[in-house]
Amino acid sequence: MSSVNTIRGPIDSSALGRTLSHEHLTNGFSGMENITGLLPRAEMVGRNLDALDRAKEAGIDSIIDCTPWDLGRQMWLFEAVAGRSPVNIVCATGVYRWVPPIYWGMDPDEIAAIWIAEVEDGIEGTGIKPGIIKLAWDMEYQLTDGRVSPRAVLELTARAAARTSKATGIPITCHTRAVDELGSPLLDIFEGEGVDLGAVTIGHSNDTQDLAYLRGVAARGANVGLDRFFSTNVDYVAERSGIALALAQAGYAERTSLGHDGTPAGLWGRWREEPNPGVWTLVPEHEVTWLLENGASEADVEAMLAGSIRRTFEAAAEQVG
Ligand SMILES: [Zn+2]
Numbered sequence: 001m002s003s004v005n006t007i008r009g010p011i012d013s014s015a016l017g018r019t020l021s022h023e024h025l026t027n028g029f030s031g032m033e034n035i036t037g038l039l040p041r042a043e044m045v046g047r048n049l050d051a052l053d054r055a056k057e058a059g060i061d062s063i064i065d066c067t068p069w070d071l072g073r074q075m076w077l078f079e080a081v082a083g084r085s086p087v088n089i090v091c092a093t094g095v096y097r098w099v100p101p102i103y104w105g106m107d108p109d110e111i112a113a114i115w116i117a118e119v120e121d122g123i124e125g126t127g128i129k130p131g132i133i134k135l136a137w138d139m140e141y142q143l144t145d146g147r148v149s150p151r152a153v154l155e156l157t158a159r160a161a162a163r164t165s166k167a168t169g170i171p172i173t174c175h176t177r178a179v180d181e182l183g184s185p186l187l188d189i190f191e192g193e194g195v196d197l198g199a200v201t202i203g204h205s206n207d208t209q210d211l212a213y214l215r216g217v218a219a220r221g222a223n224v225g226l227d228r229f230f231s232t233n234v235d236y237v238a239e240r241s242g243i244a245l246a247l248a249q250a251g252y253a254e255r256t257s258l259g260h261d262g263t264p265a266g267l268w269g270r271w272r273e274e275p276n277p278g279v280w281t282l283v284p285e286h287e288v289t290w291l292l293e294n295g296a297s298e299a300d301v302e303a304m305l306a307g308s309i310r311r312t313f314e315a316a317a318e319q320v321g
Contacts, residue, residue: 001013001014001314002169002313002314002316002317002318003317004016004090004131004313005090005091005119005129005130005131005170006062006088006089006090006091006131007078007079007081007082007089007090007091007128008082008083008085008088008089010129011088013310013313013314013317014310015061015088016061016062016088016306016309016310016313017061017062017088017306018059018060018061018062018284018302018305018306019060019061019062019063019064019257019305019306019309019310020055020060020062020063020064020227020258020259020260020280020283021064021173021201021203021223021225021227021257021258021259021308021309022064022066022173022175022201022203022204022225022227022228022259022260022261023063023064023065023066023259023260023261023262023263023280024065024066024067024071024261024262024263024266025044025048025065025067025074025077025078025081025089025263025264025265026039026044026048026067026072026074026077026263026265026266026267027067027071027072027263027266027267027268028071028072028266028267028268029070029071029072029267030069030070030071030072030100032072032267033072033074033076038267039074041076041077041080043265044074044077044265045077045080045081047264047265047275047277048077048081048085048264048265049081049084049085050264050275050277051264051276051277051278051279051280052081052085052086052087052089052280053086053277054277054278054280054281055087055280055281055284056086056087057281058280058281058284058285059284060087060280060281060284061087061088061306062087062088062089062090062309063087063088063089063090063259063280064089064090064092064131064132064173064259064309065078065089065090065091065092066092066132066134066173066175066203067091067092067134068092068093068094068095068096068134070095070096070098070100071096071134072266072267073091073092073123075123075124075126075128077265078091078126078128079126079128082128090130090131090132091123091128091130091131091132092130092131092132092133092134092173093115093118093119093123093130093132093133093134093164094115094130094132094133094134094135094157094161094164094172095111095134095135095136095157095160095161096134096136096175097136097137097138097140097154097175098140099150099153099154099156099157103153103156103157103160104148104153104156106156107156108156108159108160108162108163109160109163111156111157111160112160112161112163112164112167115130115133115160115161115164116164116167116168118130119164119168119170120168130170131170131313132170132171132172132173133161133164133165133170133171133172133173134172134173134174134175135157135158135161135172135173135174135175135186136174136175136176137154137158137174137175137176137177137182137185137186138175138176138177138182139177139180140154141154141177141180141182141185142180155189158186158189158190159189159193161190162189162190162193162194162195163193165195165199165316165319166193166194166195166319166320167320168320169316169317169318169319169320170313170316170317171199171200171201171312171313171315171316172190172195172199172200172201172316173200173201173203173225173312174186174200174201174202174203174225175203175204176202176203176204176205177204177207178204178205178206178207178208178210178213179207179208179210181208181210181213183202183205183213183217183222184213184216184217186200186202187200187202187217187220187222191220195319196221196315196316196318196319197220197221197222198221198222198223198311198312198315199312199313199315199316199319200222200223200312201222201223201224201225201257201309201312202217202222202223202224202225203225203227203259203261204225204227204228204261205217205224205225205226205227205243206226206227206228206229206240206243206244207228209239209243211243211246211247211250214243214247215247215250215252218247218250218252218255218256221255222255223255223256223257223308223309223311223312224247224252224255224256224257225257225259226240226243226244226247226256226257226258226259227257227258227259227260227261228240228259228260228261229258229259229260229261229262229282229283229286229287230260230261230262230282231282232282232286237286237287237290238290240287241286241287241290241291241294242294244256244258244287244291244296244304245291245294245295245296248291248296248300248303248304249295253296253299253300253303253304253307253308254303254307254308254311255308255311256303256304256308257304257305257308257309257312258283258287258304258305259283260279260280260282260283262276262279262280262282263279264276264277264279264280283305284305288301288305
């Protein structure tokens with residue numbers, strides 16, 4: 001057991017229960033709250049509370065919000081829902097895929113110091129402490145030209161995430177471009193930095209059907225985040241759920257986690273046209289149903305929804321004894 005920071009304060013890792021591994025209360029971009037009239041705050045709070053209630057009714061106990069400041073993290077939103085959410089919410093420090101220039105001239109220890117301060121002192125004076133470190137490697141990783149190339153700064157942030165994890169004992173969750181197999185070079189860096197790979201989730205991994213790659217990530221000890229789930233279309237459900245089933249049948253249910261990468265009040269996607277209070281119910285109500293009907297055991301499902309995420313928090317905590 002270990003302690004996990006939630007936006008309501010620390011809980012024991014055993015209390016996480018069924019956890020969605022990658023979600024957003026809101027998302028957009030840094031500074032979006034400064035655009036007059038862009039964020040309808042009362043509506044955003046209401047939409048989140050509706051979605052959190054629906055998630056709880058569907059059997060979800062916790063969600064991990066993967067929104068660092070440069071993706072539009074809103075502390076007022078966390079403060080507004082913390083006391084009213086029936087679901088535990090873990091929030092994130094770290095960085096999104098378009099690394100802000102403030103970090104370009106820093107070394108990994110200087111970046112880590114900023115993130116470590118959020119973990120130790122709380123974010124923006126709120127006292128709310130992040131429970132996880134977000135990192136994001138996408139197409140920009142392929143850009144290697146220039147004195148400060150996108151790949152170079154992504155590698156810088158990966159080392160900073162590793163050092164933050166080792167200093168604070170909190171896990172790392174990674175947005176990756178799965179078709180480029182970016183989990184592999186990321187895990188190489190974490191390994192070189194001495195991070196326990198059991199504390200690392202390689203996310204957005206169900207954007208590929210390449211099971212050899214995904215089994216390889218799990219075989220190294222990391223957690224495979226099958227955390228994109230946007231549709232109830234039967235073919236879509238079967239395709240995405242089939243990846244989870246294959247990993248469970250390979251013996252990796254404990255190294256596989258599930259989520260939607262969904263938000264009820266983000267600036268990306270469809271929510272601004274129509275409310276989507278069921279955004280966090282597709283995994284429990286459609287994917288889990290498909291898994292149980294197609295050969296996964298109750299134990300497999302429990303491992304993927306609860307055991308795997310709990311393991312990442314406990315492995316991270318072990319690093320600091
Ligand atoms: Zn996301």
